[in-house]
Amino acid sequence: MYLFTSESVSAGHPDKCADIIADYIVDSLLELDPNARVATEVFVVGKHVIIGGEVKINSTLEKEFYIDIAKKALKKIGYPESGFKIGETLNPEECIYEVYISRQSPDISIGVDRNNKEIGAGDQGMMFGFATIERDDFMPSALMFAREIRDILYKNAKSNPDKFGVDLKTQVTLDYGTKENFDNCRPQRIDKIVVAQSHTGDILPDDVRKRVKELIFQKASFADKYLDENTQFLINGTGRFVTHGPIADSGLSGRKVVVDTYGGYAPIGGGSQSSKDYTKVDRSGLYAARWIAKHIVAAGLAKKALVEIAYVIGEPKPVSVTVNTLGSSSENISDEELSIKIAEKFSLTPKWITEKFGLDKPSADSFLYHEIAAKGQIGYEEYPWEKIDEIEWFRALV
Known part of the structure; x- marks a missing residue:
């Protein structure tokens, strides 16, 4: 063996309740302003729902805006279920909501919102993409x-x-x-x-x-x-x-990163995806890395592929792009060559990733971040970053 x-x-797990509320906020703010900057965290415990973080948006929002979103999210998840007694399950209408939202630091905006229309990375960090031939979805x-x-x-x-x-x-x-x-x-x-x-x-x-x-x-x-x-x-x-x-156990956004990505088969990056807008490379960088890894395996270049992309805050271009085929490559091209060619072909800036996958325009017709939070950040063919749309370029590398 x-x-x-x-x-x-x-979706009803306490940590996922927090993730879904956080990403419901991202969806709602981007609907109001596609240039919104969002980094909110959510903590659910007992009958308490606490929302805190930083937001930059072109309108003024009251606390009731966030409270209404949290209630909608919890009801959509399925709370409260009809067969349970008081004290056995969560009732969104009986929760106590606290909101601590401040404006995003202007020190971050200096690097992220550039005059040349480019977008600087919203934070430093590294993200990983992984793919395997085990299944048709390369998961x-x-x-x-x-x-x-x-x-x-x-x-x-x-x-x-x-x-x-x-x-x-x-x-x-x-x-x-x-x-x-x-x-x-x-x-x-x-x-x-x-x-x-x-x-x-x-x-x-x-x-x-x-x-x-x-x-x-x-x-x-x-x-x-x-x-x-x-x-x-x-x-x-x-x-x-x-x-x-949450009545039985507390939940916190960002705690289910392994569940959301590769289930322990591959490393995870430095931060979670839920609660963040597309300028935060914890989200956009993960999607791009998975897209690249999936193409490498789908093109027959390797049985497995692990891709790391790293960024520094305020700079658009990644500081490194590294491919590791884990000893499973077709031997027609080295991991070093793959890394160089991919970095030269795809700019992988937050703007490039955002435009390619439509990350600034979540909608019911494409994807909604809070639904992705419920299912998993990668691995479903309907996600834009799961499309194999550059396969011929990758195959030509052989």
């Missing part, structure tokens, strides 16, 4: 299996609020058989599935476990290929999960 584990969490398997189970159970909870809560976690342990199989992107079977599913107090623990297993076997796309008689199911390990969500 050679095992690797990844996890995921639903690592354990993470995407955990996400798929999450989506199945979350949909069930939203459809049955009298029985299940929207706060849940999933975890998948994948058996690659050997280290060689892992290196060559060949998963063999699922060894363990771990689920924490909130539920009403009148449902017996064994009934919760039975229903969760039924849903996975019936609806998971990977069930026939990767589940077998030796797959272990560990569902609600304490036996009971009634009190849930």
Whole structure:
């Protein structure tokens, strides 16, 4: 056996509640002003929702603006579910909201908003892109299996609020058989599935476990290929999960970066994506790095690709672009050559990334940041940064 584990969490998880509120704010401010600068953090604990940070926008907003957004976000997530008693789940109408929003420092604006229409990086830092041939979407398997189970159970909870809560976690342990199989992107079977599913107090623990297993076997796309008689199911390990969500545990924006990106298969950057506008390279740099890594693998240049892009605050161009194919390259081009050619071909400035992916114009017709926060920052083909639209250039490198 050679095992690797990844996890995921639903929109109702306390940390995700915070992320979704934060990105609902980003969506709303960019709708009012595409040049808005946003860096807000959210803390949810018990019945308290605390919003703080810095904003620069061409209009004056009252605290009620942010409070209304937070309520909308929590209701869209699915709170409160009908089957739970007071004190077991969150009710957005009963929460106490505190808002501490100040104006973005002019010292940052000096470097970000340039006279030549270019955009300087909103902060220093490094971001990573990763891709693998394990799946058609070029994402690592354990993470995407955990996400798929999450989506199945979350949909069930939203459809049955009298029985299940929207706060849940999933975890998948994948058996690659050997280290060689892992290196060559060949998963063999699922060894363990771990689920924490909130539920009403009148449902017996064994009934919760039975229903969760039924849903996975019936609806998971990977069930026939990767589940077998030796797959272990560990569902609600304490036996009971009634009190849930921020009522049971605090949530903070930016804490689920591994869940949002590569599930531990690859390094993560220096900061989270949620709560930030497109000038913050923690967000835009991640999208660009993933786009490059995906192209490298899709073009057949390597079985795996890890791309690092680094920036300094106030400067548009990255200070470094580095490709590492993790010993899986086709041997027709070196990692050094790939790094140089990619850096020469694509400017990778915040403005270039923003214009290519439309990051300043989130909408229901393209993408909304708060919906991305709920699903994951990368890995879904409908995202603009998942489009393989420069594949011929990458193939020509061979």
